[in-house]
Amino acid sequence: MQFLADLIVSGLAAGAIYGLFGMAYAAIYKATGVVNFAQGEVAMLIVYLTASVFTRIPLPFWSALLIAPLIGIATGLVLDRLVIRPMVGRPAFAIVMVTIGLAVMIRALIVLAWGSEPREFPARAGEAVLKFGGVGLYPVQLLAFAVLAVAIAAAWALLRFSRMGLAMRATAIDERTATLMGIDVRRVAAIAWAASAGVSALAGVLFASTTYVGPDLFQAGLKAFPATIVGGLDSVIGSAIGGLILGVVENLTGGYGDTALKEIAGFVAIVAVLMIRPTGLFGARDVERL
Amino acid sequence: MRRFLPAVLAVALATGAHAQGVTDTEIKIGGSTALTGPGALVGIAHDLGEKIATAEINAAGGINGRKVVRVFEDDGYVPARTVTSVRKLLDVDKVLAITASSGTASTLAALPMMEEQGVPALQTAAPNTVMFSPMHKTLFVVGRAYGPGTTDFVKFLAARKPGAKFLAIVQDDDYGDDVQSGYEKAIGDLKLTTVGVLRYKRGQKDFAAEVLKAKQLGATVIVSGGIIAENVTIAKEARRVGLEAEIAMLWSGRLPQTIDLMGEAGNGIIAADYVGDFDEGPGKALFEKARAYLTPEELTKLNRYSLTGYVGARLLFDAIGRCGREVTRACVVAKLETTSNLDMAGLTSPISFTPDSRISDLKLRYTILDWSKKAWVPIN
Structure with a gap:
């Protein structure tokens, strides 16, 4: 029983970070109908920028959870202005290709600017192991749960109660009609990119704190992609839950099955979920009037 | 034409024709590792190890009076780029030998080209079994499999x-x-x-x-x-x-x-x-020597792969040196495969190869990580 509890809690800890990445994917998709394949790279860039700040100015770890999203929002706005805004009105496929190009550019830029050596994140969240009913967690893993909970609450409030949330949903459904209805789709896209980069900044910093800052950090974002597919690509909160599911599925597969299958468990989950619900567990169904 | 051939050869010999990469005054060697990308932690360290060995031998007058010149290519730890790099080293830079070709997949990708030209090649970073079993005539693996x-x-x-x-x-x-x-x-x-x-x-x-x-x-x-x-x-x-x-x-x-x-x-x-550390014993002595050849920033990038790179270069220089003034690729391969108990001043156990074996199988040493000292401490 303890083994099962350990596997589930460990899976949730990893899943909380997947969930944050998943929310970042979904935020952009929900507002613009585009999958940002540079999500992991954007997070990696923000982590390097944040780490540079913390190397120069020694600050406590908790402040990274404020500074990184701010850097993330700024990065998101810059990327939107330079890369995405010129593509407004173009087919979604073209924009997706641009994000792939952006991913490659960021990877190269990081190696050029910071080198390729892995290093620890300059601020530490503490190395004490906290015990909860026999299950051990590092402080940063607890923080990941808390951050995910706050992010879910904030996303729910934004989408449910704000005009911006409504505008994002309208833009995702039909950009042209949204424009005709007076919605500033460029502004919506910019806010979506900023929010997405802010959330992925949190995911990146938490992930780097449990592992390291290195030029392969982007893979964490890629790894979380199944989370958003399982949860629903157009469901920000569903993607967060998808992350938790993915983390637990991976760990249970590794714990009770063959560890070599752990890494593909997420993709098996995608196939299984999409066969039953093509829009993901929490994704909206497309309904067309005939 | 055939009757002129002996005369042409005689003129060539008289005017000092040499094997590729060898002139009267220098010997050119080349290598390809990851100097950028995630593998650079290994590649840069290796490059610096070779740099120390080269500077050291040149400071001592070179190999039989010839200075060693190194050409190094960055392959980013990508096998396809290693192939391109090695091709350039062989066809454009015209090196005598290849001292590095990144990891296992990269070396195997470049191997047919090196074997075809009979190029003496070393692998010191990835002593994988596929490198030496089956044996490749010109590829020498330094380490412990x-x-x-x-x-x-x-x-x-x-x-x-x-x-x-x-x-x-x-x-x-x-x-x-x-x-x-x-x-x-x-x-x-x-x-x-x-x-x-x-x-x-x-x-x-x-x-x-x-x-x-x-x-x-x-x-x-x-x-x-x-x-x-x-x-x-x-x-x-x-x-x-x-x-x-x-x-x-x-x-x-x-x-x-x-x-x-x-x-x-x-x-x-x-x-x-199979190598020691830069903070104790022979490694420390080498580190002190390296201060003369490397910048302060380069010194911070040294690690165990610098020692394997250094040892590999020393091995190659020894083999070239035993060829005397008539340095050819065939001679270097022959000397490498007859290397016996080559002393590495305690950096590794002595290196040996035989005509039937291309792995030096060095002796292992064991260390334990002491976090308080932030160092690997030898276990007696």
Whole structure:
């Protein structure tokens, strides 16, 4: 029983970070109908920028959870202005290709600017192991749960109660009609990119704190992609839950099955979920009037 | 035309025609490693090791009066780029020998080209079995093969902790295959208790399930077949879940950066290696010597791969030196394969090859990580 509890809690800890990445994917998709394949790279860039700040100015770890999203929002706005805004009105496929190009550019830029050596994140969240009913967690893993909970609450409030949330949903459904209805789709896209980069900044910093800052950090974002597919690509909160599911599925597969299958468990989950619900567990169904 | 051939050859010899990469005053050698990208931690260190060896021999007058000139290419640890780099080194730079060709896949990709031209080639960073079995005439592997190295290591661990329950965590590639075969051989030879071999996907970052499984199975010694990041994560996870097992890892991850990344979780980890460290013994002496040849920034980038690069270059220089003034690729290969107990001043055990073997099989030494000193301490 303890083994099962350990596997589930460990899976949730990893899943909380997947969930944050998943929310970042979904935020952009929900507002613009585009999958940002540079999500992991954007997070990696923000982590390097944040780490540079913390190397120069020694600050406590908790402040990274404020500074990184701010850097993330700024990065998101810059990327939107330079890369995405010129593509407004173009087919979604073209924009997706641009994000792939952006991913490659960021990877190269990081190696050029910071080198390729892995290093620890300059601020530490503490190395004490906290015990909860026999299950051990590092402080940063607890923080990941808390951050995910706050992010879910904030996303729910934004989408449910704000005009911006409504505008994002309208833009995702039909950009042209949204424009005709007076919605500033460029502004919506910019806010979506900023929010997405802010959330992925949190995911990146938490992930780097449990592992390291290195030029392969982007893979964490890629790894979380199944989370958003399982949860629903157009469901920000569903993607967060998808992350938790993915983390637990991976760990249970590794714990009770063959560890070599752990890494593909997420993709098996995608196939299984999409066969039953093509829009993901929490994704909206497309309904067309005939 | 045929009747002019002896005359042409005579003129060529008289005017000092030499093997490719060799002139009256210099010998040109080349290498290709990752100087950028994630593999650069290894590649840059290797490059610097060769740089020290080259500067050292040139300061001593070169090889039989010829200065050594090095050309180094960045392949980013991408096999296709290694092929391009090696082609350039051979066809454009016209080097005599190749001292490095990144990792296993890269070396195997460039090997047909090097073999076709009879180029003496060294591999000091990845002593994988596929490099020397079957034997390749011109490729010489310096190190301890992963398989036999793991066998030695497990036997050492078994002697250190009688009655231990072993478990191995290995990567799902040729490196992992080598580690697993060496692990299983030691288990079989000494009839040790093993509770399993867990394989993981290359590039995996989360090892919670593997470590929890090791705890569930009652493992008391874990042979971690990771490279760098994997060993770091396994150590951290073991600490988190309260797994009180001894963690042992091979040389590939025994880098200064690994100590920092592991933090306190790395304390007590045991490592096997065929080279020493820059902060003790012969390595320290070499470090002091290197101050004359490297910049302060370069000195910070030295690690065990600098020692393997240095040793490989010294081996090649010795073979070239034994060819005298008539340096040819065939001669260098012949001298390399007859290298016997070449002394490396304690940096490694003496190096030997035979006409039938292309692996030097160096002796392993064992260290334990002392977190308080942030250093690998030799185990007597």
